[in-house]
Amino acid sequence: MSAPHDTSRSRLRDTRADPVVLDRRDGPWGEVVLRRRGDVLEIIANGCFLMDTSDGxxxxxxxxxxxxxxxxxxxxxxxxxxxxxxxxxxxxxxxxxxxxxxxxxxxxxxxxxxxxxxxxxxxxxxxxxxxxxxxxxxxxxxxxxxxxxxxxxxxxxxxxxxxxxxxxxxxxxxxxxxxxxxxxxxxxxxxxxxxxxxxxxxxxxxxxxxxxxxxxxxxxxxxxxxxxxxxxxxxx
Structure with missing residues (x-):
């Protein structure tokens, strides 16, 4: 996986809220995590932010x-x-x-x-x-x-x-x-x-x-x- 950098999918997140891990799995391509930050759900893969539900x-x-x-x-x-x-x-x-x-x-x-x-x-x-x-x-x-x-x-x-x-x-x-x-x-x-x-x-x-x-x-x-x-x- 390439080094993480900011993507627009994370720009609307409320970074003031602490994330709460809802589920964490180890799969064939590494770790995937679902977490909640305030009202927003986030998917994290191998420690890198992928996307969230803030916009769409x-x-x-x-x-x-x-x-x-x-x-x-x-x-x-x-x-x-x-x-x-x-x-x-x-x-x-x-x-x-x-x-x-x-x-x-x-x-x-x-x-x-x-x-x-x-x-x-x-x-x-x-x-x-x-x-x-x-x-x-x-x-x-x-x-x-x-x-x-x-x-x-x-x-x-x-x-x-x-x-x-x-x-x-x-x-x-x-x-x-x-x-x-x-x-x-x-x-x-x-x-x-x-x-x-x-x-x-x-x-x-x-x-x-x-x-x-x-x-x-x-x-x-x-x-x-x-x-x-x-x-x-x-x-x-």
């Missing part, structure tokens, strides 16, 4: 940007990489245009926190939606092995292409990883990648991987650099 605008924008890029395609199929605190899934489930909604999460602890823990307050309705399918798997392995295709692939498993949660995740942003993402997208399908900061280098990687209409949408935050969504379209 950028996670929802990840889904909105992908849907808008698909135009009027009927009942598009959505694959969400990373359950996180559930904002992306919960938002997608409120949108009747989506057809099948698949979310891939590798951490059993995170799944448990959503199924029968504090995060169920965000995701329970979405998980009960008949369009939703939750897959417990490593996203990279899943994308490499599945024969299913989607219209949109929304990735939110790292703090960005330049700061991955684990070293294994770096492969997702390489030419081979992006080729795998393109393979599971239908012609004209959209790849949307959340990041805590803009990455011109990643825009170049998307173009080099054959994606078209590459662009970056910024989501303003309370302070600091904006969150962004990187977008690219698989050629038709």
């Amino acid at each position: 605008r950028s996670e929802r924008r990840l889904v909105d940007a992908a849907l808008a890029a698909l135009g009027e395609r009927p009942a598009p199929r959505l694959l969400i990489g990373g359950l996180g605190v559930g904002f992306s899934l919960a938002h997608a489930a409120t949108q009747p245009r989506w057809g099948r909604i698949t979310v891939v999460e590798r951490e059993r602890a995170v799944v448990d926190w959503h199924r029968a823990g504090p995060l169920s307050a965000i995701s329970a309705r979405a998980l009960a939606d008949p369009r939703t399918h939750l897959v417990e798997a490593d996203l990279i392995s899943y994308v490499n092995e599945t024969s299913v295709t989607w219209d949109a692939l929304c990735l939110d498993i790292d703090n960005g292409p330049g700061w991955t949660v684990t070293d294994d995740n770096r492969g997702l942003y390489t030419p081979a990883g992006l080729a795998s993402c393109a393979r599971v997208l239908r012609p004209g399908g959209v790849l949307a990648v959340w990041s805590a900061e803009p990455s011109p280098e990643f825009e170049g990687s998307l173009r080099n991987a054959g994606f078209q209409q590459v662009r970056t949408e910024e989501i303003p935050v309370a302070r600091g650099v904006p969150d962004v969504v990187h977008l690219g379209v698989r050629p038709g």
Whole structure:
């Protein structure tokens, strides 16, 4: 794992409140912790802050940007990489245009926190939606092995292409990883990648991987650099 640094997901936290650990697990990729700070729930991995429930605008924008890029395609199929605190899934489930909604999460602890823990307050309705399918798997392995295709692939498993949660995740942003993402997208399908900061280098990687209409949408935050969504379209 790379060295921790501030990401916009932590900028709205009430740092005056002491965190209370609600659950701590050791998994295949290290330690994951769910803790409460005031009214906010936080996920910590191997001592590094990942995300919390203080906002969620950028996670929802990840889904909105992908849907808008698909135009009027009927009942598009959505694959969400990373359950996180559930904002992306919960938002997608409120949108009747989506057809099948698949979310891939590798951490059993995170799944448990959503199924029968504090995060169920965000995701329970979405998980009960008949369009939703939750897959417990490593996203990279899943994308490499599945024969299913989607219209949109929304990735939110790292703090960005330049700061991955684990070293294994770096492969997702390489030419081979992006080729795998393109393979599971239908012609004209959209790849949307959340990041805590803009990455011109990643825009170049998307173009080099054959994606078209590459662009970056910024989501303003309370302070600091904006969150962004990187977008690219698989050629038709």
